[in-house]
Amino acid sequence: MVVPVRTLVAWCPDWPVVATGVPLDELVAVVHANQIVASSPSAREQGVVRGLRRRVAQARCADLQLHERDEAREARTFEPVIGTLDNITPRIEVIRPGTCAVITRGPSRYFGGDEKVAGLIREAMGTVLNGRTEVRIGVADGSFAAELAARAAQPTRLIPQGEVAEFLAPMRVAVLERPELADVLVRLGIDTLGAFAALPATDVLARFGSDGLAAHRLASGLDERPPDARHPPVDWSVSAEIDPPALQVDRVAFVARSLADEFHQRLGRAGVTCVRVAIEAETEFGEEFVRLWRHEGTLSDAAVADRVRWQLDGWLNGSAVTRPSGGISRVSLMPDELIAAKGRQLGFWGGETEVDERAARVAARLQGQLGADAVRVVERRGGRHFSERLMLVPAATVELRGRTLFDDSEQPPWPGGLPTPSPTRVVAAPRPVEVLDKAGEPVQVDGRGLLSSPPTELRNNRTRVEVAAWAGPWPIDERWWDAETHRRQARFQIVTSDGVARMLTLEGGQWWVTAVWD
Amino acid sequence: MAAVELLPSVIDPDEAIADRRARLQLVGDRVAPMALARERTLPLLDELISLFPEGLRRGSTVSVAGSGSTALALAVAAAASTAGSWVAVVGDPDLGLAAAEEAGVALQRMLVVDPEPSSWSAAVAALVGAVDIVLVAPRHRVRDAEARRLSGRLRERGSVLVCTNGRWPSGADVQLEVVESKWSGLGCGHGVLQSRRVTVNGGGRGASARPRSADMLLPGPLGRPEFVHVEAPALATQG
Numbered sequence: 001m002v003v004p005v006r007t008l009v010a011w012c013p014d015w016p017v018v019a020t021g022v023p024l025d026e027l028v029a030v031v032h033a034n035q036i037v038a039s040s041p042s043a044r045e046q047g048v049v050r051g052l053r054r055r056v057a058q059a060r061c062a063d064l065q066l067h068e069r070d071e072a073r074e075a076r077t078f079e080p081v082i083g084t085l086d087n088i089t090p091r092i093e094v095i096r097p098g099t100c101a102v103i104t105r106g107p108s109r110y111f112g113g114d115e116k117v118a119g120l121i122r123e124a125m126g127t128v129l130n131g132r133t134e135v136r137i138g139v140a141d142g143s144f145a146a147e148l149a150a151r152a153a154q155p156t157r158l159i160p161q162g163e164v165a166e167f168l169a170p171m172r173v174a175v176l177e178r179p180e181l182a183d184v185l186v187r188l189g190i191d192t193l194g195a196f197a198a199l200p201a202t203d204v205l206a207r208f209g210s211d212g213l214a215a216h217r218l219a220s221g222l223d224e225r226p227p228d229a230r231h232p233p234v235d236w237s238v239s240a241e242i243d244p245p246a247l248q249v250d251r252v253a254f255v256a257r258s259l260a261d262e263f264h265q266r267l268g269r270a271g272v273t274c275v276r277v278a279i280e281a282e283t284e285f286g287e288e289f290v291r292l293w294r295h296e297g298t299l300s301d302a303a304v305a306d307r308v309r310w311q312l313d314g315w316l317n318g319s320a321v322t323r324p325s326g327g328i329s330r331v332s333l334m335p336d337e338l339i340a341a342k343g344r345q346l347g348f349w350g351g352e353t354e355v356d357e358r359a360a361r362v363a364a365r366l367q368g369q370l371g372a373d374a375v376r377v378v379e380r381r382g383g384r385h386f387s388e389r390l391m392l393v394p395a396a397t398v399e400l401r402g403r404t405l406f407d408d409s410e411q412p413p414w415p416g417g418l419p420t421p422s423p424t425r426v427v428a429a430p431r432p433v434e435v436l437d438k439a440g441e442p443v444q445v446d447g448r449g450l451l452s453s454p455p456t457e458l459r460n461n462r463t464r465v466e467v468a469a470w471a472g473p474w475p476i477d478e479r480w481w482d483a484e485t486h487r488r489q490a491r492f493q494i495v496t497s498d499g500v501a502r503m504l505t506l507e508g509g510q511w512w513v514t515a516v517w518d
Numbered sequence: 519m520a521a522v523e524l525l526p527s528v529i530d531p532d533e534a535i536a537d538r539r540a541r542l543q544l545v546g547d548r549v550a551p552m553a554l555a556r557e558r559t560l561p562l563l564d565e566l567i568s569l570f571p572e573g574l575r576r577g578s579t580v581s582v583a584g585s586g587s588t589a590l591a592l593a594v595a596a597a598a599s600t601a602g603s604w605v606a607v608v609g610d611p612d613l614g615l616a617a618a619e620e621a622g623v624a625l626q627r628m629l630v631v632d633p634e635p636s637s638w639s640a641a642v643a644a645l646v647g648a649v650d651i652v653l654v655a656p657r658h659r660v661r662d663a664e665a666r667r668l669s670g671r672l673r674e675r676g677s678v679l680v681c682t683n684g685r686w687p688s689g690a691d692v693q694l695e696v697v698e699s700k701w702s703g704l705g706c707g708h709g710v711l712q713s714r715r716v717t718v719n720g721g722g723r724g725a726s727a728r729p730r731s732a733d734m735l736l737p738g739p740l741g742r743p744e745f746v747h748v749e750a751p752a753l754a755t756q757g
Contacts, residue, residue, distance in 0.1 A: 355602060355603065355604060355650075356604075356627075358604075358647075358648045358649070359604040359627070359629065359648060359649055361648065362629075362644055362645055362648030362649065363629055365644060366631060366633075366641055366644055366645070369637065369640065369641070369644075370631070370632075370633050370634070370637060370641060374631060374632050374633060375629060375630070375631050376629075376630045376631075376632075377626075377628065377629060377630065378615055378625040378626070378628055378630070389615075389616055390615035390616055390619070390625065392611075392615075392630055395629065403626045403627070404626055405625055405626040418710075419710060420620055420737075420739065420740050420741040421617065421620055421711065421712075421713070421737035421738070421739070421740070421741040422614055422616035422617040422620055422741060423614045423616075423617060424588040424589050424592065424613070424614045424617040424618075425588060425612045425613065425614055426612055426613075426614045426615075427612055428611055428612055451707075454706065454707060469701070469704040469705055469706060469709075470704065470706060470707065471704055471705065471707060471708055471709050471710055493704060493710065493711050495701045495704050495711070498585075499585055499699045499700065499701070500585055501701050501704075501711055501714070515614065517589070517617075517701075517711065517714070517737075518585065518586060518587060518588040518589065
């Protein structure tokens with residue numbers, strides 16, 4: 001039996017919170033897609049835990065500061081922390097921002113034992129972190145056990161060689177991070193990794209398939225998959241020259257996108273994927289920067305491109321000591337440790353359907369190309385204005401697969417809302433317009449909502465059209481209790497002689513075209 | 519099937535075989551892989567069927583123009599969207615979302631993409647194949663070569679492109695134009711917009727070239743298109 005390679009995992013707890021720059025003793029939480037993804041210890045004491053909805057979190061802790069998740073920021077702030085480890089070992093793998101892994105074989109032999117290395121790494125990371133958070137370190141056979149050891153560490157935990165299975169045995173099956181499998185196992189009465197590992201591997205394979213077998217291997221203290229002795233017969237790395245050398249991340253990120261595409265296509269054609277991807281950048285003066293990121297066949301093109309962007313962001317905006325001295329002239333992606341690609345299983349009923357999957361993929365891809373705000377989806381809110389009832393939010397903040405919108409058809413209509421049909425164009429930047437009566441005087445509405453005279457003509461600086469039919473005013477008096485945000489408007493529906501229906505809004509004596517029924 | 523075999527004397531065997539073939543064809547169509555997508559059509563609202571002689575064929579381009587073109591474009595996308603297709607709206611941030619929902623577009627499966635004019639073409643090309651219906655409202659003049667390239671990609675990937683502002687260079691597969699429109703419900707100082715009666719003329723290429731015309735309420739009182747109900751002449755009550 002092959003023992004997994006001895007690995008050290010360093011974990012900075014609550015990294016998404018630390019990355020926001022707010023001290024951990026304040027009440028802070030980070031949200032993504034309306035769910036809490038991380039919270040500070042003091043917020044956790046008040047019951048703000050992962051997976052909570054934003055509303056519920058705010059109800060539990062009224063003073064909670066909420067920050068949107070920004071993975072780029074997390075990666076950028078983590079880069080200087082691991083950058084200091086380059087002096088200890090050249091092979092650092094970022095599992096995710098806040099957690100990194102190191103193969104200890106080389107450094108331990110050099111420095112004299114895992115404990116020494118752990119001490120050095122703690123010291124180096126602690127200096128950079130400067131008290132923002134602690135560092136927990138776990139050393140074990142294989143990165144799965146090492147990460148669990150880091151989570152159980154106070155502040156360092158070394159699992160002696162060959163004792164991984166005993167260390168894992170009392171852990172709950174939920175730590176496998178396979179919710180469906182864990183659910184079934186618990187219902188079968190198997191709730192610890194030890195009990196799961198005690199099952200015969202062949203039976204696990206028969207019942208739970210290859211993914212179940214991988215989980216079983218992890219629970220038994222082995223590597224997720226048997227080591228593959230295949231050496232890459234060809235050079236799978238892809239690279240792109242950047243000319244002229246770039247100092248801005250955006251320019252390189254654009255190249256990274258197509259690079260990631262090419263990378264996956266090349267690997268995909270051979271039916272393989274990789275455990276780690278090495279991101280390498282070379283500057284115009286020949287400096288080389290390399291960092292490994294965890295991949296395991298689960299990252300999409302966009303996700304790899306994101307990591308390239310984060311990594312470059314970390315390098316280019318890092319501390320003066322580690323910053324490249326010139327522009328980036330070349331970026332490469334190299335696969336590390338090839339494994340067979342199994343692809344991702346799509347759900348049959350419910351869950352992810354293929355159309356949703358395709359749409360989610362193209363949304364991610366376009367966000368990479370056009371920016372996160374350029375691709376948006378609809379969310380339902382309340383309000384009287386057309387622009388308020390349904391809002392556009394960046395697609396990145398929402399899970400697109402199997403999406404449902406809150407159904408408000410059962411709800412009573414908003415007071416002050418207009419009846420159907422709604423206008424097909426809602427003008428984001430309303431255009432000013434003049435509304436005149438028969439005598440050519442501007443039409444006005446007085447404080448009691450009475451019209452000075454019926455409108456007969458619309459005029460802007462270029463054209464004039466006759467009013468064929470009109471109705472209004474429908475007054476809106478919003479937020480009258482607050483002098484700053486108080487809005488007082490009168491709305492009209494007007495059909496002109498050319499057959500176009502418009503919604504006009506009078507506010508502060510000025511008429512605006514706010515919507516058109518095209 | 520078993521019933522057919524038990525009653526050979528009642529049903530003509532040729533007819534039975536034809537019936538089975540037809541049913542098999544139906545099942546085949548239903549489970550056909552995506553590679554055959556271009557041979558199929560997307561669902562359409564009943565009100566619009568007469569305007570599409572071939573149905574809403576996958577891989578085709580539809581250009582709508584005239585006053586009321588946005589409502590018409592939404593109506594074209596509505597039935598497919600309800601049936602589960604994704605719809606992408608490119609470069610049209612002013613589109614009324616409430617109107618889209620009333621027309622029958624499933625908003626949970628809608629992407630709104632706002633590319634810079636320089637990356638417009640690339641964004642549309644990326645969406646083609648990933649979503650079934652792409653609604654575009656180009657603010658620039660789409661060059662013939664650009665349009666041809668996109669058309670080729672559409673045919674290959676089986677999506678439908680709908681140009682909502684009539685700015686598609688000549689040669690869209692289906693060309694619709696709202697030629698007449700009249701609002702009702704609004705008086706002088708009273709009432710509220712209720713519905714718009716429109717006449718839509720159709721033209722196009724190939725099988726869609728035959729001129730045709732349809733009257734409908736676009737939008738109807740609930741926001742979705744409706745057939746025009748011809749009012750029966752009032753009966754004489756005297757005598």
